[in-house]
Amino acid sequence: MRNLYLALALTALSVTAKPQDTPAPATIVATEAKKDVELNLDPSSSFWKSAQPVFITGDTMGKPAPYRTEVRARWTKENLYLLYVAPFDTLNLKPDPDPVNETNRLWNWDVVEAFIGSDYQNIRQYKELEVSPQAEWVDLNIDLDKKGNPDAIKWNSGFKVAAHIDQEKKVWYAAMKIPFSALANTPAAAGQRLRIGLFRCAATEPNRLILSWQPTMSKTFHSPEHFGSLLLTAGKK
Numbered sequence: 001m002r003n004l005y006l007a008l009a010l011t012a013l014s015v016t017a018k019p020q021d022t023p024a025p026a027t028i029v030a031t032e033a034k035k036d037v038e039l040n041l042d043p044s045s046s047f048w049k050s051a052q053p054v055f056i057t058g059d060t061m062g063k064p065a066p067y068r069t070e071v072r073a074r075w076t077k078e079n080l081y082l083l084y085v086a087p088f089d090t091l092n093l094k095p096d097p098d099p100v101n102e103t104n105r106l107w108n109w110d111v112v113e114a115f116i117g118s119d120y121q122n123i124r125q126y127k128e129l130e131v132s133p134q135a136e137w138v139d140l141n142i143d144l145d146k147k148g149n150p151d152a153i154k155w156n157s158g159f160k161v162a163a164h165i166d167q168e169k170k171v172w173y174a175a176m177k178i179p180f181s182a183l184a185n186t187p188a189a190a191g192q193r194l195r196i197g198l199f200r201c202a203a204t205e206p207n208r209l210i211l212s213w214q215p216t217m218s219k220t221f222h223s224p225e226h227f228g229s230l231l232l233t234a235g236k237k
Helices: 002-016
Strands: 027-032 054-059 064-075 079-087 111-117 125-131 137-143 160-166 171-179 193-202 209-212 228-233
Touching: 054 193, 054 209, 064 193, 064 209, 079 111, 079 193, 111 171, 125 160, 125 171
Parallel strands: 027 064, 027 228
Antiparallel strands: 054 064, 064 079, 079 171, 111 125, 111 193, 125 137, 160 171, 193 209, 193 228
């Protein structure tokens, strides 16, 4: 009889047990700003100090990094703003930088990056935006189903960048101002979520660092299934 009760109990558990919920993606929160501003690289300024930072603390496999890179986000109806605060020991800088024209393959040097997607039905399509310590930039329209797509770099987001190196403090700063029209087909609104990966390339071989906010569990940043979430929240009235 006891075995019968045990069998019934196990059957009940198998019927009522629910599959383990998929963990919610890590989230960076962007608080709405009242109006658009010129790019600002000071994290203690009135524009940035209320933004809750997240930190890039490891490489793509989750191994701890020697640097703790800070990222903050704000938004308006027209633009998304990102600020990076990146400590360093040495910098891997491209000779003869060109901050005016797009620099292809900028990822071969020190750079911070944001991969942003609005299509939750096809996560393999997203935008890639980068800025270097010398304010060089590149923006790409990524479709992973079009490997080696030569048209990716022809896309133009219209984003603006700023950067500064503080040699005394051994920190470099970068900011992006990205038109929302380049990221999504719908207007920006409180409560909206985008998919986002936050990355950094630093130093030179053999000490090259490929750093990721959320581990991609591969040797590349291009693993959209491991992106986090960007949440737009309303500003204070």
